[in-house]
Structure formats: C-alpha cells, structure tokens
Amino acid sequence: MDMKVNKRQGQFLNDTITQWQQQQLIDNQQAQKLRHSYDVISFDWKLLAVYSFWVAIACFILSVILLIADDYLIALISRIINTPASVLAFISAIIAAGLFYFGVKRRQRYPQKTVSNEAVFFFGVLITAVTSVFLSHITIALHWRESIFILLPTIIYLIVGIQLRSVLVWLFALIGIGLLVLTETSYLAQNHYLFWGMNIPSRFTIVGMFIISASVALKRHSRLLFLQESTLFMGLLYFFNALWMLTIFGNYDSLSAWSHIKQIELWGWSVTMLLVTLSAIYYGIKNNNPLIRAFGIIFLLLCLYSRYFEYFWGTLHKAVFFAILALSFWIIGSRAEKFGN
Numbered sequence: 064m065d066m067k068v069n070k071r072q073g074q075f076l077n078d079t080i081t082q083w084q085q086q087q088l089i090d091n092q093q094a095q096k097l098r099h100s101y102d103v104i105s106f107d108w109k110l111l112a113v114y115s116f117w118v119a120i121a122c123f124i125l126s127v128i129l130l131i132a133d134d135y136l137i138a139l140i141s142r143i144i145n146t147p148a149s150v151l152a153f154i155s156a157i158i159a160a161g162l163f164y165f166g167v168k169r170r171q172r173y174p175q176k177t178v179s180n181e182a183v184f185f186f187g188v189l190i191t192a193v194t195s196v197f198l199s200h201i202t203i204a205l206h207w208r209e210s211i212f213i214l215l216p217t218i219i220y221l222i223v224g225i226q227l228r229s230v231l232v233w234l235f236a237l238i239g240i241g242l243l244v245l246t247e248t249s250y251l252a253q254n255h256y257l258f259w260g261m262n263i264p265s266r267f268t269i270v271g272m273f274i275i276s277a278s279v280a281l282k283r284h285s286r287l288l289f290l291q292e293s294t295l296f297m298g299l300l301y302f303f304n305a306l307w308m309l310t311i312f313g314n315y316d317s318l319s320a321w322s323h324i325k326q327i328e329l330w331g332w333s334v335t336m337l338l339v340t341l342s343a344i345y346y347g348i349k350n351n352n353p354l355i356r357a358f359g360i361i362f363l364l365l366c367l368y369s370r371y372f373e374y375f376w377g378t379l380h381k382a383v384f385f386a387i388l389a390l391s392f393w394i395i396g397s398r399a400e401k402f403g404n
Contacts, residue, residue, distance in 0.1 A: 159187050165183060169183060192216050209246050217240060220239055233293060241267065241270055256316045264305040265305070267305035268301075268309070275295060277298070292354065295354060299354070310332040341363065343358055
C-alpha cells in the first residue's frame with residue numbers, strides 16, 4: 064500500500080530523490096521506484112477531520128448552553144440540583160471512566176481514526192472536570208482550598224494521558240498545572256499580586272521553564288517520548304506569553320502601581336525578550352527545531368509591534384516604522400542566506 068502524503072511533503076520527497084540522482088547515490092530505476100512508493104493527495108482530509116471534530120465539540124457545548132435556556136430544562140435542572148453533590152460526583156465519575164474506556168476500545172477497533180478517538184477522550188476530560196466541581200460542593204469539602212479541586216483532575220489527566228498514550232489528555236494535564244500554580248500561589252499570597260516577589264507573569268515564566276525542562280527529560284524515556292513535543296509546545300507557550308506580558312506590565316505588585324509608570328521604564332524586559340527570541344530563532348535554525356524557531360519568530364514580531372504601539376504610535380509614521388522593520392529583516396535574511404551557502 065502506497066504512502067499518502069500532502070503536496071508539500073510530496074515536493075520535498077521528489078526534490079530529495081532528484082538530488083540523490085544528481086549525486087549518483089541511486090540510479091534512475093531506483094528513483095522511479097521510490098517515486099511510485101507514495102501518492103500525493105490533493106486535499107488534506109486529516110486536517111479537515113481535525114477541524115470538523117473541534118467544531119463538533121464546540122457545537123455540542125453550545126447546544127448544551129442553549130438547551131439550558133429552555134424553561135422545561137430549567138425546571139428539570141432545578142430538580143437535579145436537589146440531588147446530593149456526592150451522588151452527582153459519583154455518577155459523573157462513572158460517566159468519565161466509561162468515556163475513557165469507550166475511547167480505548169474504539170481506538171483498538173479503529174486505530175486509524177486518531178482524531179475521533181481523541182475527541183472521545185476530550186469528553187472524558189470534560190466530565191472529569193465536572194466531577195471535580197461536584198466534589199467541591201460535598202459538605203466535607205466545603206472548606207478545602209480551591210487548588211485541591213484543580214489538583215485532583217490534573218493528577219487524573221497525567222495518569223490517563225500516560226497510560227492511554229493520549230497527547231490531548233496530557234495537554235489538559237499541563238493546562239491544569241498552570242491553573243494549579245495560579246490558584247495555589249494566589250492563595251498563599253493572600254490574593255496579593257506578588258508571591259515571593261513575583262507577579263503572575265513572572266511566576267509563569269518559571270512554570271514555562273519547568274515544563275520545557277520536563278520536555279527535555281522526556282527524551283530520555285522511550286515510553287514517554289510521544290509526549291515530548293506537546294510538552295515542549297506548552298512550556299514555550301507559557302514562557303513566551305508570560306515574558307511578553309512582562310514587557311507590558313513589568314513585575315509590579317498592583318495595577319495601580321503599574322498605571323503610574325511610563326512604558327519606557329520597562330525597556331529592560333523588552334531587551335530581555337528581544338535577546339530570548341533571537342536566541343530561540345538561532346537555536347531552532349541551528350538544531351533544525353521548527354517549533355522553537357516558530358515561537359522565536361512569532362514573539363519577536365509580537366515584541367516589536369508591541370513596542371511600536373507603546374513608544375512610536377503617536378510620533379513615528381507607520382510607513383517609516385514598517386520600512387525600518389522590513390530593512391532590518393532583509394539584512395538578517397541576507398546574512399542568513401550568506402551563512403547558509
């Protein structure tokens with residue numbers, strides 16, 4: 064059975080085979096055989112499947128919200144609310160476990176349907192979170208910290224993500240870690256902005272670096288290697304978003320204190336982000352890591368545009384600013400092209 068590839072992948076394979084021919088690493092017969100070993104598909108149906116299932120999930124959630132607005136259902140929900148929270152928690156836990164079980168069985172039966180199988184796991188994730196909400200209303204748990212009810216589903220997601228080899232569930236575990244850090248540090252700081260001298264963006268740079276370090280550690284374990292790229296993605300997302308927010312808000316202890324400063328006083332954070340993004344681009348190019356390279360490029364542009372709106376919006380003509388940007392990136396591209404050759 065021939066391998067199915069999209070147009071971009073097909074062009075890459077064809078160029079590679081042509082180069083091997085020119086270097087006389089393979090003969091014409093071998094090249095022809097290799098070209099017949101794959102088929103170029105004109106439309107990326109897998110990508111359409113991903114979008115379709117996410118739209119289906121969004122529509123399902125929207126339908127639930129709209130149904131709740133119905134008078135009959137409001138009356139029905141009011142009767143359900145009278146059910147003890149412990150019973151509701153137990154029922155939802157059984158449903159969540161059933162969804163994960165169904166997802167596993169479905170994946171064993173239809174291993175090629177990766178997108179729809181992950182969609183089933185998503186509903187398991189959703190109902191697990193609902194279970195945690197019901198648990199928070201049990202009498203014995205009324206005085207527990209809010210972070211406990213984030214910790215419980217996060218642990219479940221971590222275990223389920225590894226055991227079921229589900230990247231989607233693992234991503235929700237990493238999201239849960241971020242929410243856990245936010246909730247617990249806010250509680251320990253008694254709802255003040257600073258915790259150990261760090262505001263929320265500063266804390267999330269630490270979270271991002273921790274998750275990035277975890278992605279490096281995952282490379283050493285073959286069983287967990289499938290989680291490495293998604294973990295790196297989430298760590299970079301936490302880190303760069305937090306760093307970008309620091310260039311705007313700094314590490315101030317309140318919004319009132321921040322409102323009395325000039326944005327130029329935060330130049331140190333901007334320089335830091337500029338150096339970090341350039342380092343990420345260099346590392347991504349040198350080590351052929353497109354994910355790190357993409358984050359570096361995106362947040363470099365975001366940093367530059369943010370500084371323009373802060374410093375030059377009222378003084379420097381927009382055409383001049385973008386002309387300077389174009390010239391600078393042209394110089395960078397020319398130098399990169401020279402080194403590439």
